[in-house]
Amino acid sequence: MRNSILFVLLLMVMLACSKPTAEKGTNAYYIQKADSVLALMTLEEKIGQLNLPAAGDITTGQASNSNIAEKIREGKVGGLFNLKSAEKIRDVQRIAVEESRLKIPLIFGMDVIHGYETIFPIPLGIASSWDMELIQKSARIAAIEASADGISWTFSPMTDVSRDPRWGRVSEGNGEDPFLGAAIAKAMITGYQGDDLSLDNTIMACVKHFALYGAPEAGRDYHTVDMSRQRMFNEYFLPYKAAVEAGVGTVMTSFNDIDGIPASANQWLMTEVLRNQWGFDGFVVTDYTAINEMIDHGLGDLQQVSALALKAGVDMDMVGEGFLTTLEKSLEEGKITQKQIDDAARRILVAKFKLGLFEDPYRYANVEKSKQVVFSQEHRNIAREIAAQSFVLLKNDGNVLPLQKKGTIALVGPMADNRENMTGTWSVAANFEKSVSLKDGLEKALGEKARIIHARGANVVEDPELESRVSIFGKPTYRDERPEAVMIQEAVAAARNADVIIAAMGEAAEMSGEASSRTDIELPANQRRLLQALKATGKPIVLVLFTGRPLAIKWEAENIPSILNVWFAGSEAGDAISDVLFGDVNPSGKLPATFPQNVGQVPIYYNQKNTGRPLPEGEWFQKFRSNYLDVSNDPLYPFGFGLSYTEFNYSNLQISSNSLKGDQSLIISIEISNDGKYDGAEVVQLYIRDLVASITRPVKELKAFEKLFLKSGEKKKVEFELKQKDLMFYDQDAKFVWEPGEFEIMVGGNSRDLIKTKIDWN
Numbered sequence: 001m002r003n004s005i006l007f008v009l010l011l012m013v014m015l016a017c018s019k020p021t022a023e024k025g026t027n028a029y030y031i032q033k034a035d036s037v038l039a040l041m042t043l044e045e046k047i048g049q050l051n052l053p054a055a056g057d058i059t060t061g062q063a064s065n066s067n068i069a070e071k072i073r074e075g076k077v078g079g080l081f082n083l084k085s086a087e088k089i090r091d092v093q094r095i096a097v098e099e100s101r102l103k104i105p106l107i108f109g110m111d112v113i114h115g116y117e118t119i120f121p122i123p124l125g126i127a128s129s130w131d132m133e134l135i136q137k138s139a140r141i142a143a144i145e146a147s148a149d150g151i152s153w154t155f156s157p158m159t160d161v162s163r164d165p166r167w168g169r170v171s172e173g174n175g176e177d178p179f180l181g182a183a184i185a186k187a188m189i190t191g192y193q194g195d196d197l198s199l200d201n202t203i204m205a206c207v208k209h210f211a212l213y214g215a216p217e218a219g220r221d222y223h224t225v226d227m228s229r230q231r232m233f234n235e236y237f238l239p240y241k242a243a244v245e246a247g248v249g250t251v252m253t254s255f256n257d258i259d260g261i262p263a264s265a266n267q268w269l270m271t272e273v274l275r276n277q278w279g280f281d282g283f284v285v286t287d288y289t290a291i292n293e294m295i296d297h298g299l300g301d302l303q304q305v306s307a308l309a310l311k312a313g314v315d316m317d318m319v320g321e322g323f324l325t326t327l328e329k330s331l332e333e334g335k336i337t338q339k340q341i342d343d344a345a346r347r348i349l350v351a352k353f354k355l356g357l358f359e360d361p362y363r364y365a366n367v368e369k370s371k372q373v374v375f376s377q378e379h380r381n382i383a384r385e386i387a388a389q390s391f392v393l394l395k396n397d398g399n400v401l402p403l404q405k406k407g408t409i410a411l412v413g414p415m416a417d418n419r420e421n422m423t424g425t426w427s428v429a430a431n432f433e434k435s436v437s438l439k440d441g442l443e444k445a446l447g448e449k450a451r452i453i454h455a456r457g458a459n460v461v462e463d464p465e466l467e468s469r470v471s472i473f474g475k476p477t478y479r480d481e482r483p484e485a486v487m488i489q490e491a492v493a494a495a496r497n498a499d500v501i502i503a504a505m506g507e508a509a510e511m512s513g514e515a516s517s518r519t520d521i522e523l524p525a526n527q528r529r530l531l532q533a534l535k536a537t538g539k540p541i542v543l544v545l546f547t548g549r550p551l552a553i554k555w556e557a558e559n560i561p562s563i564l565n566v567w568f569a570g571s572e573a574g575d576a577i578s579d580v581l582f583g584d585v586n587p588s589g590k591l592p593a594t595f596p597q598n599v600g601q602v603p604i605y606y607n608q609k610n611t612g613r614p615l616p617e618g619e620w621f622q623k624f625r626s627n628y629l630d631v632s633n634d635p636l637y638p639f640g641f642g643l644s645y646t647e648f649n650y651s652n653l654q655i656s657s658n659s660l661k662g663d664q665s666l667i668i669s670i671e672i673s674n675d676g677k678y679d680g681a682e683v684v685q686l687y688i689r690d691l692v693a694s695i696t697r698p699v700k701e702l703k704a705f706e707k708l709f710l711k712s713g714e715k716k717k718v719e720f721e722l723k724q725k726d727l728m729f730y731d732q733d734a735k736f737v738w739e740p741g742e743f744e745i746m747v748g749g750n751s752r753d754l755i756k757t758k759i760d761w762n
């Protein structure tokens with residue numbers, strides 16, 4: 001009794017003495033606040049802050065009996081993730097702030113990746129919009145919905161550059177280009193965090209997976225990464241760095257190794273690069289059990305790998321409890337220091353102060369508000385608009401598109417009538433069955449104006465075993481057990497009675513995403529057979545292609561007149577696709593990743609090096625040149641490519657000077673005219689090439705872009721400014737350097753078809 005009175009007195013004295021002297025809102029201020037709490041904590045409680053369990057299956061009202069609840073009471077939990085609903089979160093938070101000794105609030109995280117309940121296109125899709133304002137808006141809406149439901153921390157954006165479409169997680173990133181990836185990282189973080197994290201509708205972002213997770217060997221998830229420093233710094237690091245510059249609150253480690261050391265134990269990466277070079281001052285969380293996985297990487301037992309992670313600069317341990325169960329022992333044995341534990345706990349407390357959780361631990365869980373904002377009609381309307389901007393028109397021979405709202409349409413394919421698959425991978429908070437399928441969307445758009453004959457025609461894949469692996473997470477593929485020939489016959493009969501065929505084909509949502517790598521990235525063979533049969537009817541076909549990755553669709557590109565790539569467009573997919581199919585919206589998406597001719601070309605990307613034996617442009621094959629015997633070096637569709645219902649022409653490329661000095665700027669202008677009969681948007685892209693340097697440089701690098709809207713018949717001039725800094729790069733010693741010389745400047749509507757000029761910059 002006497003002890004506890006003394007403790008309460010001590011606590012009051014310390015809190016009274018700990019009024020911060022630093023200016024409110026500064027980092028120093030939050031550090032002082034955190035230190036005042038840290039001073040009261042036992043070693044066990046400090047280590048508890050570093051522990052991040054997954055919510056598991058806590059249900060409302062039962063939180064207090066769960067195993068996690070016991071740990072929360074003992075001060076052994078810093079945060080919890082993937083618990084959904086304001087009520088449940090309030091329930092669990094109550095345990096922390098009423099039943100634990102120090103009453104430190106928990107931080108609640110979630111994988112809010114491309115929307116909360118209102119789902120936007122998968123990240124690869126939204127990147128295709130090249131519209132930073134809309135991308136920022138999508139993150140803003142995600143934050144508004146998630147925060148109303150109690151979430152104050154999202155594990156997004158994923159900014160892993162990837163050039164390998166075999167890797168399932170290309171769907172969750174923004175494609176192959178570091179510059180576009182960096183711009184999107186900034187837009188997402190601004191959307192989530194706003195400029196005041198303590199507001200009840202802004203949430204903390206987490207850039208992931210640091211680093212190089214998008215470059216596993218053979219495209220196999222979690223596989224080894226081995227890369228030169230100059231490639232890391234010039235290409236793969238840029239989006240993570242941009243995220244830090246945009247003020248991202250947290251960073252997640254990747255599962256892979258880098259230079260032979262897994263990211264979660266990589267001190268060079270987590271401390272030298274991230275904190276010392278880039279100035280990151282938030283906290284670092286591991287990916288799911290990434291510390292424990294270092295045992296399998298071969299770095300030692302749980303105590304050893306946990307100590308390595310803490311020393312490397314990791315602050316929070318997701319799920320694995322390596323920190324919780326071993327750090328005390330490591331401290332006793334002198335393997336880690338008290339300061340390392342204090343630093344990690346402080347960073348987590350600082351984040352909680354910044355989010356305003358100490359002021360009001362229930363700030364982010366508002367049951368009433370949640371009912372109003374989550375999946376609201378207003379948000380869904382914006383999601384529909386954004387979805388339509390993400391579609392990429394790959395081919396439109398004979399202007400099959402846009403379709404007219406009349407006659408008879410045969411709607412076929414395994415993705416035609418599937419609501420649950422529309423949201424794509426990583427949409428944990430969504431109610432899948434509330435999504436709009438393509439069939440729903442077409443029926444709404446057409447009403448009585450036209451007739452739809454629906455026939456499934458094919459399963460997603462022929463092999464039931466493979467199909468069962470991708471009919472998961474509440475996203476059924478509705479396998480049809482009838483023989484293939486019967487399904488094809490039915491679809492062909494529908495086609496014969498129709499004026500046009502809409503073929504909704506491609507991948508199921510879970511054929512991409514985590515642990516969903518593929519070695520065959522063509523359209524599944526059974527779906528191809530259906531397309532062949534449909535083609536034989538002679539009816540015009542629109543292939544609406546659902547995919548979470550660039551696919552190798554050479555046969556389709558050669559045989560099907562019209563292809564609209566729709567990725568997985570989110571909860572409003574069916575309406576948005578209808579908007580574009582009928583020309584209410586003119587497609588303007590551009591590919592953020594190269595589509596290969598076949599899987600053997602992978603990795604194929606536009607910003608490649610020239611090599612010492614380049615193939616002359618336009619050539620197919622030359623002996624002793626860098627090429628293949630059996631396929632040309634060309635991609636099927638290059639980075640930045642996408643058609644429109646209208647026609648854009650580029651002319652009059654002008655530069656302010658062809659000889660620049662030092663820190664002058666270069667102004668580049670170009671005229672774009674809309675010479676077709678539809679209004680539409682075009683993404684104007686500027687690339688450069690550094691012609692002579694101390695290290696080999698890419699043949700093209702995106703350095704600027706602008707999306708502009710032109711009415712039919714309208715002409716506009718676009719101006720870009722390039723600064724010396726934009727032409728600098730990291731040299732062999734990873735130093736950011738300026739090397740004067742000759743540069744090529746290229747402007748156009750994709751990375752292949754460009755108007756070029758040259759400049760000297762000394």
Ligand code: NOJ
Nearest residue numbers: 111155208209287288514
């Ligand atoms: C593993 C994934 O790699 C990561 O992206 C995700 O945020 C965590 N699991 C938490 O669900």
